[in-house]
Amino acid sequence: MVPGMSLADQPPAAVLVFQTLLVHGSLTRAEIGRRTGLSAGAVTKAATPLLADGWITELGRPAGERASGRPATPMAVRADRARFVGVKVTGDELIGVLTDLTARPLASRRAALDSRDVGTVVLAIARLIGQLRAAAGAEGDDAVHSVGVTISGDVDGQTGTVQYSPFLDWRRVPLAQLVESASGIPTVIENDVRALTVAEQWFGAGVGLSSFALVTVGAGIGCGLSIGGRVVSGAHGVSGEVGHLPVGGTDRTCTCGNTGCVETVASTHAITEQARQATGDPALTMEEAVRLAHADNAAVRAVFSRAGHVMGLAMASVANLIGPERIIISGEGAASYDLFADQIRQTFADHAFGAAADCDLVVRPLPFEEWARGGAAVAAQRVFAPAK
Amino acid sequence: MVPGMSLADQPPAAVLVFQTLLVHGSLTRAEIGRRTGLSAGAVTKAATPLLADGWITELGRPAGERASGRPATPMAVRADRARFVGVKVTGDELIGVLTDLTARPLASRRAALDSRDVGTVVLAIARLIGQLRAAAGAEGDDAVHSVGVTISGDVDGQTGTVQYSPFLDWRRVPLAQLVESASGIPTVIENDVRALTVAEQWFGAGVGLSSFALVTVGAGIGCGLSIGGRVVSGAHGVSGEVGHLPVGGTDRTCTCGNTGCVETVASTHAITEQARQATGDPALTMEEAVRLAHADNAAVRAVFSRAGHVMGLAMASVANLIGPERIIISGEGAASYDLFADQIRQTFADHAFGAAADCDLVVRPLPFEEWARGGAAVAAQRVFAPAK
DNA sequence: CTTCCTTACTTTCCCTTGGAAAGGTATGGT
DNA sequence: ACCATACCTTTCCAAGGGAAAGTAAGGAAG
Incomplete structure (x- = not known):
């Protein structure tokens, strides 16, 4: 990867042009100028080195052509210009994906974690990266540009340190550095929900929005916020902790010691537990609960309805x-979204104040690899959005 | 006001220099360079036209001097370079202040509103502006640079339109234009809480913070958010509607039709009403309730405690x-803050998740003129923070 | 077929901006 | 008197992007 590993050394206009193409897929120079406010000359000037370096490419004439005038030449990002690996670390397994520059998955792998020991996990991550690198077609060591590792908890992406991870029981682990040493590839880390938010902002349902929230429903309930093109991090590293909003009533106690937390009612675990109580079956699984609800079991339906x-x-x-502008509902729990949907929309409409109700709710059921894709998106972001 | 009505035509570096001085009070060129990252030469270059235009001024030598080297020349913003009028419109009165460039009040006036008719209110605003202009010392018509009018409700500052004001029962009123015509002075409008947030961000407890929230307690409960130096507006004009967060229990019904809204428990009105129930005195006032609570009346104290x-x-x-980074508690209700304080801090500490609890809580009792000052701050902001 | 028109893209020139570095200046110390 | 030490100014310079003129490519009108 000789000429330029990132757009950091390009002028601002070039970065703008690239990002515009990234978000809109394929545009002519004239159209880019219109959208970015750059002059036509500036677009040409910025695009030339990007073309030379292989970051973007000119496309053939599009089908629907205008009647008169010189035909336009659409351009698009060359997604294969760089590859990334994203890894999501959970308490008991690793999920990894190999992606292109647009965070599109090319291959994915999983690996069970038998220990939460830092050294063991780092080694497992390095091994997973190696497998994905091999899957890439093995064009040499530098086929993968960089790695993004995501993990739930308090993660400081700047320093590359996991401040606190409840699932792994880690504190102050300089994970980025450790993975980098073990794998030999530049590595960034980020909180898992924020990483997913980055992925949605650039490549998903958040493209082009001035602000959106991403709510993930699963083992925990998380929320990523993107405002004005920036993912909110929180002054102390905490943000989007929607799982502990105290709106759930007083009958169930949360692991955090309070009552009323959203998680005590709506997490996968909480739903399973409530369904067990409702049915009297102490071995009921989430899948069975979903089936019962679909079969119109009133007690179980009530559990989903409350959630x-x-x-x-x-x-x-x-x-x-x-x-x-939009709230994206996602996460493993979104798979059984039909069971919540009506109730969510109803309650939302009732409680959203005034014009806040105009916010649109979008569901995006997400395969578990998507979590890992978030890591790749964060890594890719370093390439095309330098010095954020 | 001949040379330059705003900093919009100055280079970015000059705007930066000015804002740095505005926020820090008084700094030497070298220090400005260090804080902004500008080179020493750039600071001098940027400062020269600002000095020439009277935006900033050089100060005499400070007392505590370093031992060796050429003495530094501190500079500061010339607050008297421009004057602004801020007007807060409530359902039954206007509050106006005349301020300098740093939104420091120079004079204030109130005027009762006997009608909520748009034309009447606009005339009253224009009259109030006239009085304040006179109070300025009447150095001619252009002594006041611009006017900022604030009002609660859904306000679109871009178009200068009040989309909806519950207190005045206005819809789609192009207030900025109307006031501008009636007063002859350029006018901007903004939501009252957001305006107050702007004032705090530049001139109050929010200076220099990457993010803060301003919670106002009074007739309503409001919240302004500032993230990354920008006040959050909400995609649909709604943001910071903390008054309708559904955390208050199910026994009291809000004007919005829901139960549990913060306002049903913690607004001045709600507290008075609950205190009346608690004491059985249907004519109890807020002031009396505060007195009873201070006199250790258990029932009334419980009302404040719940709030x-x-x-x-x-x-x-x-x-x-x-x-x-910080939450600023303010508003008329903050005057009797001692009655809430312990309970607020206790509950906050219990429910803030993880590092979110590191957020510092600051109380800033605010005189009612402060609301009007917000308007002046918004007007002033147009001068020194162009094209936000 | 020629000419003209329209639109897209390219080139050239210029202005603005801000950095680097060297020079100037005010002070206290030797 | 000379120096050391900051601070401030000046002078250059390079980069970025706008404006406008030039070029390319196709269609339409005569």
């Missing part, structure tokens, strides 16, 4: 506070 | 979602 209500309250809280 | 609890929950929600 939907609480999620609706949480989303209304987000909408009332931030006023995002 | 504090709910406010603590609301602030914890803000902290969990946004992760601000």
Whole structure:
């Protein structure tokens, strides 16, 4: 990868042009000028080195052509210009994906984690990266540009340190550096939900929005916020902790010691537990609960309905506070979204104040690899959005 | 005001220099260079036209001098370079202040509103502006640079339109234009809480923070958010609607039709009403309630305590979602803050998740003129923060 | 077929901006 | 008197992007 590993050394206009293409897929120079406010000359000037370096490419004439005038030459990002590996670390397994520059998955691998020991996990990550690198077609060591590792908890992406991870019980682990040493590839780390938010902002349902929130429903309930093109990090590393908003009533106690947390009602675990109580079957699984609910079991339906209500309250809280353009509902739990949907929308509409109700709710069921893709997106972002 | 009405035509570096001085009070060129990252030469270059135009001024030697080297020449913003009028419109009165460039009040006036008719209110605003202009010392018509009008509700500052004001029952009123015509002075409008947030960001407890939230307690409960130096507006004009977060329990119904809204428990009105129930005195006033609480009336104290609890929950929600560096508690209600304080802090500490609890809580009791000052700050901001 | 028109893209020139570095200046110390 | 030490100024210079003129490519009109 000889000429330029990132766009950091390009002028601002070139970065703008590239990002515009990244987000819009394929545009002519004239159109880029219109969208970015750059002059026509500036676009040409910026695009030339990008073309030379292989970051973007000119496309053939598009089908629908205008009647008169010189035909336009659309351009697009060359997604294969760089490859990234994203790794999501959970308490018991690793999920890895190999992606192109647009964070599109090319291959994926999983690996079980039998220990939460830092050294062991780092080695497992390095091994996973190696497998994905091999899957890439093995064009030499530098086929993968960089690696993004994501993990839930308090992660400081600047210093590359995991401040605290509840699932792994890690504190102050300089993970980025460790993985970098073990794998030999530049590595960045980020909180998992924020990474997913980055992925949505650039390549998903958040493209082009001035602000959006991403709510993930699963083992925990998370929320990423993107405002004005920046993912909110929180002054102390905490943000989007929607799982502990105190809106759920007083009957269930959370691991954090409080009552009413959204997680006590709407997490996968909480739903399973409540369904067990409702049915009297102490071995009921989430899948069975979903089946019962679909079969119109009133008691189990009530559990899902309550979860939907609480999620609706949480989303209304987000909408009332931030006023995002859109809320994206995602996570493993989104698979059984039909069970929550009506209740979420109903509660949201009731509690969103005034124009906040105009916020649109979008569901995006996400395969588990998507989590790992977030890491790749964060890594890719370093390439095309330098010095954020 | 001949040479330059605003900094919009100055190079970015000059704007930076000015803002740095505005926020830090008084700095030497060298120090400005260090803080902004500009080179020494660039600072001199930027400062020269600012000095020539009277935006800033050089100060005499400071007392504490270094031992060796050429003495530094501190500079500071010339606050008297421009004057602004801020007007806060409530349902029954206008509050106006005349301020300097740093939004420091020079004079204030109030005027009762006997009608909510748009034309009447606009005339009253224009009259108030006239009085304040006279108070300025009447150095001619252009003594006041511009006017900022603030009003609660859904306000679109870009177009200068009040989309909806519950207190005045206005819809789609192009207030900025109307006031501008009636007063002959350029006018901007903004939501009252956001305006106050702007004032705090530049001139108050929010100076220099990467993010903060401003919670106002009074007739309503409001919240302004500043993230990364920008006040959050919400995609649909709604943001910071902390008053309708559903954390208050189910026993009291809000004007919005829901139960549990913060406002149903913690607004001045709600507290008075609850105190009346608690004492059985249907004519009890807020002042009397405060007195009773200070006299250790258990029932009334419980009312304040519950209000504090709910406010603590609301602030914890803000902290969990946004992760601000600081939460500023303000508004008329902050005067009797001692009655809420313990409960707020207790509840906040309990419900703020992890490092979100590191967010510092600051109380800033605010005189009612402060609301009007917000308007002046918004007007002033147009001068020194062009093209936000 | 020639000419003209329209639109897209390219080139050239210029202005603005801000950095680097060297020079100037005010002070205290020797 | 000379120096050391900052601070401030000046002078250059390079980069970025705008404006406008020039070029390319196709269609339409005569």
